Every structure is written in structure tokens, then in C-alpha cells.
Amino acid sequence: MASRRARASRPLASVARQSITTIEGLGNAGGLHPVQQRGIDEDVPQCGYCQAGQIMMAVSLLKTTANPSDEQIVEAMSGNLCRCGTCLRIRRAVSAQPRPQPSLRTGIHSSDRGAR
Numbered sequence: 001m002a003s004r005r006a007r008a009s010r011p012l013a014s015v016a017r018q019s020i021t022t023i024e025g026l027g028n029a030g031g032l033h034p035v036q037q038r039g040i041d042e043d044v045p046q047c048g049y050c051q052a053g054q055i056m057m058a059v060s061l062l063k064t065t066a067n068p069s070d071e072q073i074v075e076a077m078s079g080n081l082c083r084c085g086t087c088l089r090i091r092r093a094v095s096a097q098p099r100p101q102p103s104l105r106t107g108i109h110s111s112d113r114g115a116r
């Protein structure tokens, strides 16, 4: 929908005659949308069930807030539950903050420890 985010569970009549972008409308033949690529770079997806909604909400947030705070990210992504517990990785993928370095011994990002 033009400049506004909406959940896919809305009645179809509520979006009649409006332009709608879905996950399939991101990116192009040349590559993924930057938010999709960040999700891959941060190893966000587990089962993938929540990813379409998470990515569309992130794209919507970043259109209006180029450098969101953690609180803004949490607020914008609320309502999109990830049963796989990837919330910290989702937040990191949306954030413009530098990525933490993985531990050489475990390969686990230091910010992931004890956070699930």
C-alpha cells in the first residue's frame, strides 16, 4: 500500500484500488532488496515462516526512519512474532549499527549469548 504498512490479514476490500507491494515486489532481477540481503548477511531466517512480514515491516520502517534506534525497531516490529527466536538478529539486520564479531570458538555472536 502506498506509504503505509498493513498486515496481510486485512480484508481485501479495505485495500481496494490501492497499490500494494508484497515481499515478491522487493528487489529486482539484479538482486535482492538491501533489507533482504542484510537478513541473509545476519543469518536471520530459521524456518522462514515470519520472514515476509518481518522484511516488509523493516522496509516500511526504514522508508520513514533511516537510522532507527533499537526502541524504534522493537516498536515497529512488534506484532510480527518469530517463533524461532531470531528477534536479536532481526533487530541487528534492521539496524545500521556495526555488526558484532562472531566468537572464534563458537561462531556465536556475542550479543546472542543468553538472549533466546
Ligand code: FES
Pocket: 044, 045, 046, 047, 048, 049, 050, 051, 081, 082, 083, 084, 085, 086
Ligand atoms: S524464522 Fe521461524 S518463525 Fe521466524
